Amino acid sequence: MRQSGDQVQLSEEQKLFLGVVEQISRPLVTISRMSELALTSECTTTDQWQIVQSIINASLQLVESYSLNLRVRGKLTPLNLEPITVSALLYDTAERLNPFAKQYGVEIELEPGPRAQPVITDKVVLQSALESLGQVFVMAQAEVERHAYVRLGAHRSAHGVVAGYYTASSTLGVDSLRRAHAMQGTARQPFQQLVNGPAAGVFVAESLLQTLSVHLHVAKYHNMTGLATTLLPSQQLQLV
Amino acid sequence: MHVILIEPDRIQAKLYKTSLEQAGCTVEHVTGAQAAVHAADEQTPDIVVLEMQLTGHSGVEFLYEFRSYAEWLQIPVILHTFVPAHELAHGATLKESLGVKRILYKPTTSLVDLCEAVRTVALSRV
Numbered sequence: 001m002r003q004s005g006d007q008v009q010l011s012e013e014q015k016l017f018l019g020v021v022e023q024i025s026r027p028l029v030t031i032s033r034m035s036e037l038a039l040t041s042e043c044t045t046t047d048q049w050q051i052v053q054s055i056i057n058a059s060l061q062l063v064e065s066y067s068l069n070l071r072v073r074g075k076l077t078p079l080n081l082e083p084i085t086v087s088a089l090l091y092d093t094a095e096r097l098n099p100f101a102k103q104y105g106v107e108i109e110l111e112p113g114p115r116a117q118p119v120i121t122d123k124v125v126l127q128s129a130l131e132s133l134g135q136v137f138v139m140a141q142a143e144v145e146r147h148a149y150v151r152l153g154a155h156r157s158a159h160g161v162v163a164g165y166y167t168a169s170s171t172l173g174v175d176s177l178r179r180a181h182a183m184q185g186t187a188r189q190p191f192q193q194l195v196n197g198p199a200a201g202v203f204v205a206e207s208l209l210q211t212l213s214v215h216l217h218v219a220k221y222h223n224m225t226g227l228a229t230t231l232l233p234s235q236q237l238q239l240v
Numbered sequence: 241m242h243v244i245l246i247e248p249d250r251i252q253a254k255l256y257k258t259s260l261e262q263a264g265c266t267v268e269h270v271t272g273a274q275a276a277v278h279a280a281d282e283q284t285p286d287i288v289v290l291e292m293q294l295t296g297h298s299g300v301e302f303l304y305e306f307r308s309y310a311e312w313l314q315i316p317v318i319l320h321t322f323v324p325a326h327e328l329a330h331g332a333t334l335k336e337s338l339g340v341k342r343i344l345y346k347p348t349t350s351l352v353d354l355c356e357a358v359r360t361v362a363l364s365r366v
Contacts, residue, residue, distance in 0.1 A: 026249070026322070029346050033255045036351050040262075051251060104250055143248045143271040143295050171296060188323055189293045196248040196293040197322065 007186075013070075015185025016203055020066045022188065023200035027055040051103050058100040058135050065132040065204045072125060072211045079122045079211065083234055086119060086154045086161050087112030093127055094152050097134045101150070104142035108134075111153035117161055117233035125208050126231075130163070133205035133216070133227060137165040140195040155221055157230065162219055164228020169194075172225045174218050202227065241362050244285040245269045246276045246302065247320075248294055256289070256320070259351040260358060273302035280306070285315060287362050289354070291346075292321040292328070303338040316341045316361045320354060 010018065031052055038048065071077035094110045101108050134152065141148040154163040176193035183190035184203055191199040206216040209229050219228035243265045247253035250271070257267045268283065270276045272294055280288075288306070292299030299319070306312055317340050319328075325343040334340040341361045344354060 022322075025347055029322075030249070030252050030255070033252065033259075033351055037255055037259060055251070139249075140295065142250050188327070189298075192295065192298065194295065196291070196295050 010185045016066070016069075016200075016207060018185055019190075019198040019200035019203055020062060022198045023062060024059055026197060027059045030055055050099075054099045054103045061096075061128075061131050062135065062201060062204065065128045065201075065208060068125065068128050069204060069207045069211065072122075072208070079125065081120050081122055083118045083120055084123045084126075086117075086163050086231065089123060089127055089130070090152055090154055090163060093130045093134060096131055097138065097152075100135060101138045104138055105148055106138045106141045107147075107149040108138075109149050109151040109153075111151055111155075113154040113156065113161075117156065119161055119231040120234045121212055121231060125212055129205040129208035129212075129229075132201035132208070134165060134201075136191075136195055136199050136201040137167065137226075139197070140169070141167060143196070151222075151224060151226070153221060160230045160232045162221070162228050162230050164216075164219055164226050166219070166221055166224035166226030166228075168224055170225065172218065172227070177216075177218050177227070241265045241286045241358070242283060243267045243358060244276055244279050244288045246273070246288065246290045246294070246299070247271065248291060255351065256354060259355055260289075263355040263359065265358065273297035273299070273305065276302060277305060280312060280315075284311070286365075287358055288315060288317045289320050289358065290317055292319055292323050300334075300338075303334070303340070307338055313339070314365070315339070316365055318357055318361055319343045320346060320349065322346050 034048060034052060072079060090110060090112045094108045098108055137150045141150050151166040153166060154161055171193040180191040188198065189196060191202060209216055214229045214231060216227055216229055219226055243260055245253060245256055245267050247256060247269060248271045253269045257269050260267050268279045270279050274297060290299050290302065303317065319340055324345050328334060328343065342357050344357060
């Protein structure tokens, strides 16, 4: 019989769910405290409403990503594989992430890469993964005291088109990603070298990328370190 | 009363800072442990409000560093954190050896509660 206080190993799905729930509690706390402050002051400014709007939208995005991940894995939503241009997708992702980043004083630097090759993938799933991942990088860089920026970029490598987020932080590495995996679902701050909090966006993004048969990895580019995925270019489309 | 607020989330920090300032405190906000030590060096705080979940150096690491300086040994610390009290490892050590006076769980702590805790802890020191 299990003793009271014994830890039970959570399944991967439960770990992911726990992380998302704990992540979502943060913007809820922010909104709750904002409303408390607003009730004691004379008026709520447009700036405050913009903050509320952007953090709610970011939270909805994470929930949508989590839901999409479950739906794709359960084959409730089929993958729609099609040729896409990575640079266009990165542009859209940056556009969507910008309002959230702006509230945290973080600049998104877009570097779509020179003539990034077309890849065959599910655009919605890939974009959802990149947006969830981007939120984590924004939060991480928001802690930086000086000029805070995140580079969203793509470049060609020997293995394919590498797309992801990069920062000047030197603490992010293969070991910290490995530790984050080991701590996911047990620690409240599994990715301590990257960001405070549950870093749910990293794990949701990773799970979504797995449905596309690619994975999240530590990547280096132009003296910056980040998390990225390597997409396989379509050999046929290159001939077109 | 001078407060050092160690809070990694800038938007939340602004709310706590505004609230504490409305309660009559001066507040220096920093996002990490290293900056907090520098801030304390610049102006000794009357009280420190600390989130345990920090990037890089954790809240516990900050506490050990902070308490290693004799002049800061008596400065009270309030944990205002997303980690519930019962999950904080070595809770007794935090209180007895590291001078943590209160542990406030963010989801259930209103701004009024935070200001009241800061006032009460600061008064109890006098």
